Structure formats: C-alpha cells, structure tokens
Amino acid sequence: MISKPFKVIGNLKMHAVGGLLQQYADQVGGQSFGLLVPAPYLTLAQSLFENTSIWVGAQTLSSHGQGARTGEFSAKIICDVGIETVLIGHSEVRARGEYAPEQIKQANNERLNIIYCVGESAEAYEYDQMERFLTQQLNDLSEFDRLTIAYEPVWAIGSGQVATIDHINKAIAVIRSVLREKTSNFDEVKLLYGGSVNNKNCLEIAHEANVNGFLIGGAALDVEKMLEVVNLCR
Numbered sequence: 001m002i003s004k005p006f007k008v009i010g011n012l013k014m015h016a017v018g019g020l021l022q023q024y025a026d027q028v029g030g031q032s033f034g035l036l037v038p039a040p041y042l043t044l045a046q047s048l049f050e051n052t053s054i055w056v057g058a059q060t061l062s063s064h065g066q067g068a069r070t071g072e073f074s075a076k077i078i079c080d081v082g083i084e085t086v087l088i089g090h091s092e093v094r095a096r097g098e099y100a101p102e103q104i105k106q107a108n109n110e111r112l113n114i115i116y117c118v119g120e121s122a123e124a125y126e127y128d129q130m131e132r133f134l135t136q137q138l139n140d141l142s143e144f145d146r147l148t149i150a151y152e153p154v155w156a157i158g159s160g161q162v163a164t165i166d167h168i169n170k171a172i173a174v175i176r177s178v179l180r181e182k183t184s185n186f187d188e189v190k191l192l193y194g195g196s197v198n199n200k201n202c203l204e205i206a207h208e209a210n211v212n213g214f215l216i217g218g219a220a221l222d223v224e225k226m227l228e229v230v231n232l233c234r
C-alpha cells in the first residue's frame, strides 16, 4: 500500500495480445489501470473491459488529419472509436522518425488525453545531458490540460536496468521546473516513471520516487505480474 494516488498504465507495444486481453478480462477484480493496446485491438479491448475498471488507450497516432494516408490512423479515428487517451513520444516511436510536435497538435485538436514520453538516451545519460534533453523534449508541448508525462530514460526501457531513485527524482524535478515556467497548472500534471518496472521493484520506486504512477512495458505482458504491481501500488 502506498499513501498517494497512483496510476499504473501498461504499454502492450506490438504484441499479438488477443488472448492476453481475454486473460486480463477474466482475472481482473476491481483494480483500476490503463492498457495501451495495438490499434487493431482497440475496440475488442473496450468491449472485453466494459464491465471492469481497465481503461484502454492508443499507443500513437498520425501527425496528420484525415485523408489519403494508407495505414495511418488519426486523432479523429481514435475519438470516433471512443478512445480518450493516446501515448505520444515513446522512444520507440521517436526512433522511427514520427514527429511528436505534430502528433501533439493533432491530439489536442480532438481534446484527447495525452501521455507524453520524455527521456534521455544512453549517450545523453553518460555525458550528464539529461536536463538539456528533457527540456528540449518538453518544449514541444503546447497545451497542459489533459496531460500526463512519462519519464522514461531510453537506456532503462526493456533493459532490466531501472534508473536509481536519485536519478528519477532529479529528472522529475527538471520536468516540474520546466512545467512551472510554462503553465500555472504545473502541479496538476501527473508524472510517471517507466523503464524496467516490475512486480519486484515497483514498491520501492513508488514509495521513494516523486512519481504519480508507472508506465510498464514487459511486465504488462504477464497478467499476474501486472495485477501484482497494481495491487501493490494502491
């Protein structure tokens, strides 16, 4: 048990999760958390979770409005299927050249909730450039309502190497101070940590880091582990 409101969100990335979503629906009790599912599963997930407290979000969106862009899906499409939240700026999405500022604009046009990922690369970490890196990424934000920020150092994602509490707290302080300059609502923006969080390390991070929740990749592919994280961090 922890003594602050805490959000847990799973990012199921590009995995074939039809069976896993069914397991979530079968095994969840009253726990409330989010799952960001691959786009083709959005409506299936919503109907499977209809009578649960699991909410469903998208993992990315097009940088463009509607039109002749085969294979892409827009903010409008996400809204049209009843989804309210989208992840933007995950390092795996940035790495393939998708442009976060335009995606943010599109999501804001449709008043979607945004979970915006920021985090320094391994190289920036090594050369102590975290602050510069985060400040640059945060400069892409234009609206601060409906915003959650996930601090995910790139070197911690999927590596089994969790950032130290001290490092997380430094990064969170940088993010808060940049937000303070940009918006009077800076205190309302929830800040998550992501990067190799699992059922074994979650409690210590939840207690000691100044975060309001977790973004979880690998461990969310195992229903029992994910539910354990959610139960521990209530």
Ligand code: PGA
Pocket: 011, 152, 156, 157, 158, 159, 160, 194, 195, 196, 197, 215, 216, 217, 218, 219
């Ligand atoms: P991980 O992924 O928990 O497997 O490190 C986190 C993420 O990519 O959001």
